[in-house]
Amino acid sequence: MPSFRVLIVESDTCEMAELCQLIESWEYASSSGDTLPASLHTSHSVLAALDAYNEVQPHLVIFGPQAAATATAAEIRRLRQSGGVEPVPILFVQDLTGLESSPAPPTLCDDILTKPYSLPLVQLKLASIRRFGEFNRSLMAQRDRLRRHHADFLQEQASAREIFGNLGNESCLDDTPGIRYHLSPRAVLNGDLLAATHTPDGKLVLMLGDFSGHGLAAAVGAVPLTSIFYSMIPRGFAMSRVLREINRKLYSILPRQMFCCLAMLELDPRRQHLRLLNAGMPSPCLKRSSGELYMLESRHLPLGVLSSDQIDTAIVNVRVRPGDRLFLWSDGIHEARNSQGEHFGESRLLNLLREDNGDDAQSFDRILVAVNAHAAEQHDDLSLVELDLTHPSLRKTDLPALGNGEGRKGGRVGEWSIQLTLSHEELRTTDPLPHLLSVLVQMPGAVRFQEDLAIALGELFRNALEHGVLELDSAIKSTDEGFVHYYDLMAQRRGQLDEGWVRISLSSSEGDSGGELTLVVEDSGSGFPEVREAAGAYAGRGLKLLQTVCEEVRFEPGSSRIEATIRWGKGPVRGDAGKTRGNAMQNPPLPV
Amino acid sequence: MVVSDRFESKVSSVFSDSGGDLVIRVTGNFDFNMHREFQRAYRNVSPPPERFLVDLSETDHLDSAALGMLLLLRDYCAELGSGGVQPTVELLNANAHVSHILSVSNFDRIFSIR
Numbered sequence: 001m002p003s004f005r006v007l008i009v010e011s012d013t014c015e016m017a018e019l020c021q022l023i024e025s026w027e028y029a030s031s032s033g034d035t036l037p038a039s040l041h042t043s044h045s046v047l048a049a050l051d052a053y054n055e056v057q058p059h060l061v062i063f064g065p066q067a068a069a070t071a072t073a074a075e076i077r078r079l080r081q082s083g084g085v086e087p088v089p090i091l092f093v094q095d096l097t098g099l100e101s102s103p104a105p106p107t108l109c110d111d112i113l114t115k116p117y118s119l120p121l122v123q124l125k126l127a128s129i130r131r132f133g134e135f136n137r138s139l140m141a142q143r144d145r146l147r148r149h150h151a152d153f154l155q156e157q158a159s160a161r162e163i164f165g166n167l168g169n170e171s172c173l174d175d176t177p178g179i180r181y182h183l184s185p186r187a188v189l190n191g192d193l194l195a196a197t198h199t200p201d202g203k204l205v206l207m208l209g210d211f212s213g214h215g216l217a218a219a220v221g222a223v224p225l226t227s228i229f230y231s232m233i234p235r236g237f238a239m240s241r242v243l244r245e246i247n248r249k250l251y252s253i254l255p256r257q258m259f260c261c262l263a264m265l266e267l268d269p270r271r272q273h274l275r276l277l278n279a280g281m282p283s284p285c286l287k288r289s290s291g292e293l294y295m296l297e298s299r300h301l302p303l304g305v306l307s308s309d310q311i312d313t314a315i316v317n318v319r320v321r322p323g324d325r326l327f328l329w330s331d332g333i334h335e336a337r338n339s340q341g342e343h344f345g346e347s348r349l350l351n352l353l354r355e356d357n358g359d360d361a362q363s364f365d366r367i368l369v370a371v372n373a374h375a376a377e378q379h380d381d382l383s384l385v386e387l388d389l390t391h392p393s394l395r396k397t398d399l400p401a402l403g404n405g406e407g408r409k410g411g412r413v414g415e416w417s418i419q420l421t422l423s424h425e426e427l428r429t430t431d432p433l434p435h436l437l438s439v440l441v442q443m444p445g446a447v448r449f450q451e452d453l454a455i456a457l458g459e460l461f462r463n464a465l466e467h468g469v470l471e472l473d474s475a476i477k478s479t480d481e482g483f484v485h486y487y488d489l490m491a492q493r494r495g496q497l498d499e500g501w502v503r504i505s506l507s508s509s510e511g512d513s514g515g516e517l518t519l520v521v522e523d524s525g526s527g528f529p530e531v532r533e534a535a536g537a538y539a540g541r542g543l544k545l546l547q548t549v550c551e552e553v554r555f556e557p558g559s560s561r562i563e564a565t566i567r568w569g570k571g572p573v574r575g576d577a578g579k580t581r582g583n584a585m586q587n588p589p590l591p592v
Numbered sequence: 593m594v595v596s597d598r599f600e601s602k603v604s605s606v607f608s609d610s611g612g613d614l615v616i617r618v619t620g621n622f623d624f625n626m627h628r629e630f631q632r633a634y635r636n637v638s639p640p641p642e643r644f645l646v647d648l649s650e651t652d653h654l655d656s657a658a659l660g661m662l663l664l665l666r667d668y669c670a671e672l673g674s675g676g677v678q679p680t681v682e683l684l685n686a687n688a689h690v691s692h693i694l695s696v697s698n699f700d701r702i703f704s705i706r
Contacts, residue, residue, distance in 0.1 A: 043624040210656070212659060213656070213660065250702065256663050257660030257661060257666050259656075261656065261697070278697075283696075298697065299698070302656075302698075331655075343653070493665075
């Protein structure tokens with residue numbers, strides 16, 4: 001309907017004719033460049049105009065002098081309502097013939113035409129009304145378009161939120177009171193992400209990440225990251241391997257200006273060992289029960305920046321002591337600004353942590369309250385995580401995902417054996433655990449001891465690698481500095497390994513009454529020492545752990561071969577295995 | 593990440609006296625709002641300079657979007673370098689706060705910082 005439509009209301013035929021002639025003499029330039037006259041519609045009364053209104057859909061309504069003099073407020077109101085939201089101006093003709101002074105203009109209408117008509121004035125009015133009308137309609141069309149886009153956008157956001165919400169379904173964040181976390185409501189589409197799960201051997205792995213940029217683009221990056229995390233960690237891939245995979249993936253998919261700052265930690269609650277990689281995140285803070293604070297600063301570039309990485313050398317190792325807590329946060333906290341533009345910053349945060357010697361449990365809430373009070377005006381994305389590193393619930397013995405409820409009953413495990421030998425080149429980077437476990441998950445009954453097997457294999461392999469092949473002495477770990485030094489040394493020696501091997505054999509035999517799985521691990525090292533000096537507090541830990549999951553652990557001093565057995569069905573079962581373990585306990589402590 | 597336009601920021605670029613270096617100075621907050629201006633400051637400079645010197649002496653704060661922009665500049669240099677000598681990027685005069693952000697991100701490993 002490109003025409004400019006004018007509806008004229010007038011009861012007097014002469015006046016009507018004069019008005020029509022007047023309006024017809026005006027032409028406007030249409031959008032196609034043609035000059036056109038307005039299209040006229042006439043009604044003799046307001047009632048008739050109301051009837052015609054919807055059909056005509058006028059852009060302008062003119063009341064002739066008679067109609068203007070008699071129209072009531074109610075009629076005008078109804079006419080205006082017929083126009084809907086689009087404002088249609090109403091012009092009254094006011095007859096000034098024979099009047100000495102102008103009467104007050106009626107307020108029911110938007111403007112007046114005075115009689116006697118002045119052609120140039122009428123044309124000016126019509127042209128300007130048309131221009132404003134066009135302008136108004138294009139604004140409304142834009143508004144409608146924006147409304148539609150906004151509705152679509154909200155719908156997309158809701159779907160995206162749901163997807164990201166579901167990504168977190170696999171996490172174990174809510175399974176333990178040892179973890180407290182706060183992610184701002186905006187975080188889901190703001191590039192912050194938090195994920196946690198367990199390794200097959202019962203370690204807790206948690207990551208807090210922050211994508212550069214904001215909005216949907218930043219959040220989309222969370223999908224590959226989370227899916228790599230939740231598929232690799234529960235299968236037993238080592239943290240460095242998972243991080244390398246994440247870096248590789250992000251590097252290949254992210255636009256150049258985007259990257260991901262990430263802190264990933266692995267807590268071994270049994271060995272009280274914390275490993276942490278910080279790639280560009282604000283330093284997580286380790287708060288010892290003594291009140292001392294240690295900052296674990298970033299030692300790696302954010303992930304997705306470079307195709308190469310030095311993940312192994314950037315992982316820090318920390319010995320966990322009773323009562324230790326770890327706080328992690330995203331830079332939303334540092335960057336929270338008050339009305340003066342002043343950042344909340346790290347020092348305020350550390351002061352809060354430092355002051356809080358009385359009741360540690362409240363630090364978390366106090367930080368959140370302080371940050372929110374500081375940034376009263378703008379609630380930005382902020383993520384905060386508190387990990388109670390020695391909370392008993394973190395030390396779980398069976399994993400819900402594995403459905404261990406049936407105890408040691410289940411399908412047949414069968415008769416089989418496999419052997420895997422890793423050469424020095426493989427030992428630099430390979431992690432045999434996921435490969436061996438993936439063989440084992442094929443066995444229907446294996447789920448019963450998957451975790452035990454993962455722990456035993458992990459311990460045996462680590463022992464063979466660290467002490468056998470790399471010739472590291474557990475005694476180094478006896479001090480805090482030594483503990484860190486030990487792992488630095490391991491990363492260094494492992495990276496330069498040019499000889500040595502580790503062989504792992506698994507064999508299963510099963511009869512009607514039960515079965516056993518035997519693990520044999522050998523290495524190229526010089527063998528277990530004949531006599532060990534008093535082991536440091538942390539050496540020998542591995543052996544004890546091994547004995548809690550295996551019925552029998554056998555090795556000879558001077559030999560580099562160790563054999564461990566897991567049994568199920570009848571016969572000695574775990575739990576009252578104390579007697580069978582007696583053998584092992586007589587052996588010298590194993591420097592695991 | 594925070595996007596705020598409440599704080600005045602601007603980008604300026606001038607050739608050094610010797611003519612070989614393009615000095616880009618970012619004043620105020622170096623954040624996502626600067627990305628157009630920052631790109632304009634280094635793109636289509638003809639002939640391309642030997643070095644891009646990003647002067648951060650007037651920069652109050654730097655966020656991850658700014659780090660992303662520096663990565664783009666680094667990539668742009670590699671692009672320019674495909675036909676001849678590759679220009680280098682140097683970050684200058686960062687204040688303590690900005691230096692801290694650069695070192696947290698370990699950007700000192702891929703940029704030369706003075």
